[in-house]
Amino acid sequence: MDSLVNSLADRFGSRLITAPSARAQYAQSEGHHAHQTPSLVVQPATVEEVQLLVQRAAEDHWSIVAYGAGTSLEGNAATTHADSLCIDFSRMNRIIEVSAADLLCVVEPGVTREQLNEDIRATGLFFPVDPGANASLGGMISTRASGTTTVRYGSMRENILGLKMVTADGSLVLTGTRARKSASGYDLTHLFTGSEGTLGLIVEASLRLHGQPDKILAATWDFGSVEGAVDTVIATIQSGVPIARMELLDEAAIRACNRQSALRLPEKPMLFLEFHGSEASVADQLSLVRLFGEGNGGGQLQFATATEDRNTLWKARHQALWAAKNMVPGAVAWITDVCVPISQLSDAIIRAKTAIEASGLFAPILGHVGDGNFHIFFILRTDDTASWDKARIINEAVIDQALSVGGTCTGEHGIGLGKRLAMQREHGADSVATMRRIKDALDPTGLFNPGKIFLDRL
Template sequence: MNSLAQSLGDQFGTRLVTASSALAQYAQSEGLHAHQPPSLVAQPETIDEVKLLVKKAAEENYAIVAYGAGTSLEGNAATINADTLCIDFSRMNRIVEVSAADLLCVVEPGVTREQLNQDIRATGLFFPVDPGANASLGGMISTRASGTTTVRYGSMRENILGLKVVTADGSLISTGTRARKSASGYDLTHLYTGAEGTLGLIVEASLRLHGQPEKILAATWDFGTIEGAVDTVIATIQSGVPIARMELLDEAAIRACNRQSALGLPEKPMLFLEFHGSDAGVADQLDLVRLMGDSNGGGKLQFASATEDRNALWKARHQALWAAKNMVPGAVAWITDICVPISHLSDAITRAKTAIQASGLFAPILGHVGDGNFHVFFILQVEDMASWDKARIINEAMIDHALSVGGTCTGEHGIGLGKREAMRREHGANSVATMRQIKNALDPSSLFNPGKIFLD
């Protein structure tokens, strides 16, 4: 047993993981970036324990990697140093406060989004950010997550009021307030949001809540072409329709979802839609969207208003990754995403689709297209190096095109290990140098999540 483990043993007992078989589980994620198990894992239950862990790790020259639910896609929580303490926040999963009057809640980082919404259901409120996976809220903050409802409710960035963060010297700082706006000082809340655990450890968060809508109506809508579906999305957003979800699935994605979830949908480009509001408001939204879709080649609009039907529809959407993997036995998935201004969305998706078809790869396209973000699921055999090379070429072309039109190399997956070079291209040397200055000022010993975001 190493000296750090010995010094922590009395305090943490069975909450200190040292067995190699258990440590190996922390080298798993939904991404494909190779990394190793951490040297040891601690599972704190209080902020004071997190502060202790940071101080002890610094004394022993151990790196620290924060771990939530393991759903990241770009190696964001990967262990890459031999001497690394992984801090597993799963036991810090308390909902500290819910203030229905102020439309906010205070949570610990290990709370998952499904847990939060289940707990607050009786209040008539909900937390809207839905990345698909049942991710921890600490991880969602750290990667500035978004998802299917961003088009109406915003991403994590718009839904965070304040944070408590343990810094590199083991101190605790608080950022933000309970007020809806502030002009006081530097915006530290949003500095730590999206920092991927490289600047400090988030140990508590105050989040915005929203009222549950009076009526929710979900629908599927097939189109003759990708362009027709995307043009409907663009027209909807430009018309100011407050639609809650607009998801695009191409015909390959629909084929996979049909096989996995028995949806029985036509294998065509498809929009999954959801409308929130009053009965009259939803009806008005639907009339406007129908008008725009009909003029773009929309086919049959099928509705799901019952809760169980809506849940089945969105469950199928959220399980699209596993559905795609099951289409190719023994294959693995490499998921990438970009985000572009909506005026360039149709062209960006068409370019990606054309390249995929020319390559012969099976790579469904799915997107939170209401905010210009789409994903490609490359389904690849591990040993088929030629296919991996084709996928890399397509990914780089997607990124290059996104950057050329003022978009970003990653809409919601973060940088981690996988998109460090793309981030440099996106922001330029001077901006990245400024980011490094911030990192060096707040974490001079590179204690937190070393090797992420920056190419060294």
């Protein structure tokens, strides 16, 4: 360690973090997985500094873990090895370019989604991918993030045009173009997107932007049952209504949000909705959705048109995790997610909810159900081993059900440490072997983010 520290000290100064208490902050995340403290943390400010760090770590046989905002949920940025260098991208947070004419921007990986949208507000554009947390864009690309607006605007996969990547030998690889499509060569942009930092380090990204809608209408709608709410979602999507947000919160989630945010909503299964478009198109969308919901037991449809009211509503949704944790003092959260074909959504959620109720656990269900993705927040005391065992059984059953109907073990959280075995079940031996060959070709010494994605690489 002394050799690496000495070789970096002059260049990085106070950006070279060696104090145990400071390094310990990088052993934290919003997931429940155990973390080690990285041996060394460095905060680069330029692409050249990232290349230098990769070269020096490779020479000294250290592993590298990229760190953004620390919001990952499956141990995606956890340190797993001794002699580990954590690269904190928080100082690479420049918005390099905004091209309103081309509907794109170029950013460094430490830019957060809220920072980007605040900066471009005056242009009439916005970046739509909203996973809830104020995550770094580099981290969102690495996990192929999605969120509340995916049903209309797509995930990171649909909103990324190109990348600059530092690879295992310190080379700088450019992928993609500023054009909206290309038939040129291998699609390296989307190979690196979702690779969870195991193939290289993102140092720059070109992203799609979208025009701010003329009218935004948000609403909450309570239902007599989860099934009625989900059936309304299914009918909406199957009818092609271009709704911007369609979130489900079950009664446990609503109870937690009411306590946290003083919303005073009926403690019933509920849809949080948002419509984007012109005055006429929003009215047309609303009339169709109202028709579907009324036929499925919808109760009171309450609207929020003022910006302040909309922000209050979506802030409560984004803070649902902390609200759920506060319902059980001293507890931690295990957050899992799956994604299923829309036709299978109602059955998948009902099965999960039935299992949770039978177990006696407090585990709210929430979801970006407009694209078939839902989450379970298991709220567990650390010393309650029986409850952890119940949660593991339910989690495995939910994953198996999703896979049995052609779904996936994770819609947006990624594999990280927590879903390596599930990924093998999902893809099969031949597909996983192909992924391993890609990893070995691009990172033959296992430099980047060891222990992630592949079960026996820990």
